[in-house]
Amino acid sequence: MKIHNPIKNNHKGDILDNSIYTQKDPLSEILIPQYYRGRIVFRAEPSQHAKEMLEDICPTKAFEKSQMRQFSVDHGKCITCGKCSDKFPEFINIENKFARSVKNRDSLIEISTGEKTISDKPYEEIGHDLKNKIQKLFGRSLAIRQIDAGSCNGCEIEITALNNPIYDIERFGISFVASPRHADVLLVTGPASRNMEIALKRTYDAMPDPKIVVAVGACACSGGIFGDTYATTGGIDKIVPVDVFIPGCPPRPQALIYGLFLALNKKI
Amino acid sequence: MNSENQNNLTVKILDQFQSKISEILPCNSNEIHILLNDNNSISDICTFIHSNLDARLVMMVCSDERRIGKKFVLRYIFERKNEDIFLIVTADIQENGSFPSIASQISSAYLYEREIRDMFGLLPKGNPDVRPLVLHEHWDNQIHPLRKDFDLNNKVPLNTENDYQFLTVEGNEVTQIPVGPVHAGIIEPGHFRFSTMGEIIINLETKLFYTHKGIEKLAEKMKIEDAVLLSERIAGDESVANSMAFCQAVEKISELKIPKRAEQIRVVCAELERTYNHLGTLAGISTDAGFAFGASRLNILKEKMMQLNEKIAGSRILFGVNIIGGVRSDISDEQKNTILNTIGEVSYDFQQVLEMLRQKSSFVDRLKNTGTIQRKDASDLATVGITARCVGIDIDTRKDHPYSFYPFLNVNKFKTPYKQIQHEVELQKRDGDALARFDLRVEEISDSVLLIHETLDDLRADSLSNHKVIENLRPYRHALGYCESHRGQTLHWVMMGENNSIYRYKVRTASFCNWPTIEQAVLNDIVADFPLVNKSLDLSYSGNDL
Structure with a gap:
């Protein structure tokens, strides 16, 4: 192979020697670059005109005016395209922090008037006692069965990344298993296409108790851009009960790890 | 684009079928539309174009044009070998009617015909496979979602009783x-x-078709700017390629050019996408060959490329790069340096890993003669991308139909006749096995790195998008957009409707063409080799199922 301007990486050794590539704290946000489109936040209460426009320009209808006349954004629908923050930078900002996973679907809806429904508890707090919790509940290990219920493969790329040497979640005792019968957690992606409905139900039924179901990505949380049509069901909670919702399109590896921590927290 | 060639082709077709053709229309610079008087002659003309004019069937598009004073319209799109021309045979079909199947003459048509039967309810007369394809056995066979009178949100009840008939092989053991x-x-x-x-x-x-999400139908109800986001999500790992093909189709309809800098940024992102995906596939091949160390090293490199993607586009898998008329964000000088440094580091490390992998005889042995594709199968099934190139079929959309900024770049262009002949000899040596596909991916990574350098070295000062494109779309005009993703040619056919809506959006990704080859590639291999063969072909389910 011809190498064009090869650059030897001086910070670390040769890639073939056994230097450590794994991040010490997988939840640190230090590595997230400033351009990353993560979470929608309100800078200020949008004007009446802006509210109407926002409802119209959002491709997944994540903005909504509720009956109480409150204006809100649903992180479970948001695909972080950035159309709203491009149009109204004075009201909407798209941060380079990811939207946090929640246990309750309604907690993904954030109201513009500033009351935060999503906790800003630092990741580290949850991260430190993770290992103990896994040990208490599952005797050192947590087995995950991943199932794609019609995703675009974006979420799968990120879930696969959890196994690479950088994130390496196996060090926490979390592993992916080949059968639902070996699994504690069902990690579901996709808007649940109707052609996968039966397979998803059967996979859930095949799991031993306690069954923890984690919905990964905007599609699994709400149908995402694919919505609720003749071919999709508009979110996997229409088919199986969901314990944790991980928003994002796709959720970055840190967001996935955070969501898995949360899933464990619930059952203890 | 050579108009003399276009005329020659037109004359050749007219010579044969003067009485059966109502009109021949050139369109969008490289499309020749051949309108037929009736559908009885479809089979003759398609076979003539396929065998006498040496053209491949690259897509079949059906559209329901009853609302605009026509019937159902079928378009057979052919691509001439090494020539920038698409021949499009067009015929009208009656409602609830049938059309002659061409699957026995042109094998690659059989899946398109079954898809059209499911989605439009038109019967391909003579297609031997009558089983459902897109809508599984649980669906009522009177449901045809792409008809205009079917509502997008119609929740049809499914019947879970029905069974799918697999082909059964009988015999002892x-x-x-x-x-x-x-x-x-x-x-x-x-x-x-x-x-x-x-x-x-x-x-x-x-x-397949478990992940069918109704993308084509959904696009008809979407704003055109939002449909770009939808096209990115046809397959998450082909986001740039698919959205680029869609945007190009729309830009062709508007007949406006987009700024050079936007085209350059698109090309850089498309090549970054190719690089990270090929690295991922090579890692997967290493995993499936049972060599975990190789896989872990390659996954580190893939992760580095994904972190680079994020610094450029704000998304680890390059979502949100393309918009209609250009690109969303610029590449600053600082980002340019980041790209050059990262791909330099990754190239260096990749070289080390590769040397190690090539020395492991157990690894190389596992790939050699595994999942071999025959050249004839690959050409009969009209495969694209690496799957075609690994048996020496020399097709690459970047070279055959130069688009975007590729005409200005050095994509497989050979400066001397000697180099050209050397390349042709090398093509004949390709075996079509997993090792050939491994080597090709390695080669493509280094080509992509060169293309990124070439493009970034000459980044023009220009605006990022042409806003007039969206204002200039006339109803019922249509165009083909195409792109070479890391899997091969992706083709998007877009027809505009009233008020900037989409009337019909047909997507055919490389995976749709390449999936049938896996059934041939695994024959006489052992079951344990299947994951390896599957990974070496790198097929997308979502891109196939839509």
């Missing part, structure tokens, strides 16, 4: 192994039915 749709790894859903004799696979049947 023949065993069936059902696999899927839920697989063992972190992978998309699909069903594989193996018939084996001992360990040897004697037949494989794939059943």
Whole structure:
């Protein structure tokens, strides 16, 4: 192979020697670059005109005016395209922090008037006692069965990344298993296409108790851009009960790890 | 684009079929539309174009044009070998009517015909396979979602009683192994039915379309700016390629050019996408060959490329790069340096890993003669991308139909006749096995790195998008957009409707063409080699199922 301007990486050794590539704290946000489109936040209460426009320009209808006349954004629908923050930078900002996973679907809806429904508890707090919790509940290990219920493969790329040497979640005792019968957690992606409905139900039924179901990505949380049509069901909670919702399109590896921590927290 | 060639072709077709053709229309610079008087002559004309004019069937598009004073319209799109021309045979079909199947003359048509039967309810007369394809056996066979009178949100009840008939292989000691749709790894859903004799696979049947999400129907109800986001999500790892093909189709309809800098940024992102995906596939091949160390090193490199993507586009898998008329964000000088430094580091490390892999005889042996594709199968099935190139079929959309900024770049152009002949000899040596595909991916990574350098070195000062494109779309005009993703040619056919809506959006990704080859590639291999063969072909389920 011809190498064009090869650059030897001086910070670390040769890639073939056994230097450590794994991040010490997988939840640190230090590595997230400033351009990353993560979470929608309100800078200020949008004007009446802006509210109407926002409802119209959002491709997944994540903005909504509720009956109480409150204006809100649903992180479970948001695909972080950035159309709203491009149009109204004075009201909407798209941060380079990811939207946090929640246990309750309604907690993904954030109201513009500033009351935060999503906790800003630092990741580290949850991260430190993770290992103990896994040990208490599952005797050192947590087995995950991943199932794609019609995703675009974006979420799968990120879930696969959890196994690479950088994130390496196996060090926490979390592993992916080949059968639902070996699994504690069902990690579901996709808007649940109707052609996968039966397979998803059967996979859930095949799991031993306690069954923890984690919905990964905007599609699994709400149908995402694919919505609720003749071919999709508009979110996997229409088919199986969901314990944790991980928003994002796709959720970055840190967001996935955070969501898995949360899933464990619930059952203890 | 050579108009003399276009005229020659037109004359050749008219000579043969003067009485059967109502009109021949050139369109969008490289499309020739051949309008037929009636559908009886479809088979003759398609066969003539396929065999006498040496053209491949690259897509069949059906559209329901009853509301605009026509019937159902079928378009057979052919591509001439090494020539920038698309020949499009167009015929009208009656409602609830049938059309003659061309699957027995042109094998690659059989899946398109079955898809059209499911989605439009038009019967391909003579297609031997009458089983459902897109809408599984649970669906009522009177449901045809792409008809205009079918509502997008119509929740049809499913009948879970029905069974799907797999081809059964009979004989002593023949065993069936059902696999899927839920697989063992972190992978998309699909069903594989193996018939084996001992360990040897004697037949494989794939059943796909589990991830069918109704993308084509959904696009008809979407704003055109939002449809770009939808096209990115046809397959998450082909986001740039698919959105680029869609945007190019729309830009062609508007007949406006987009700024050079936007085209350059698109090309850089498309090549970054190719690089990270090929690295991922090579890592997957290493995993499936049982060599975990190689896989872990390659995954580090893939992760580095994904972190680079994020610094450029704000998304680790390059979502949100393209908009209609250009690109969303710029590449600053600082970002340019980041790209050059990262790909330099990754190239260096990749070289080390590669040297190590090539020295491991157990690794190389596992790939050699595994999942071999025959050249004839590959050309009959009209495969694209690496799957075609690994048997020496020299097709690459970047070279055959130069688009975007590629005409200004050095994509497989050979400066001397000697180099050209050397390349042709090298093509003949390709075996079509997993090792050939491994080597090709390695080569493409280094080509992509060169293309990124070439483009960034000459980044023009220009605006990022042409806003007039969206204002200039006339109803019922249509165009083809195309792009070479890391899997091969992706084709998007867009027809505009009133008020900037989309009337019909047909997508055909490389995976749709390449999936049938896996059934041929695994024959006479052992079951344990299947994951390796599957990974070396790198097929997308979502891109196929739409």
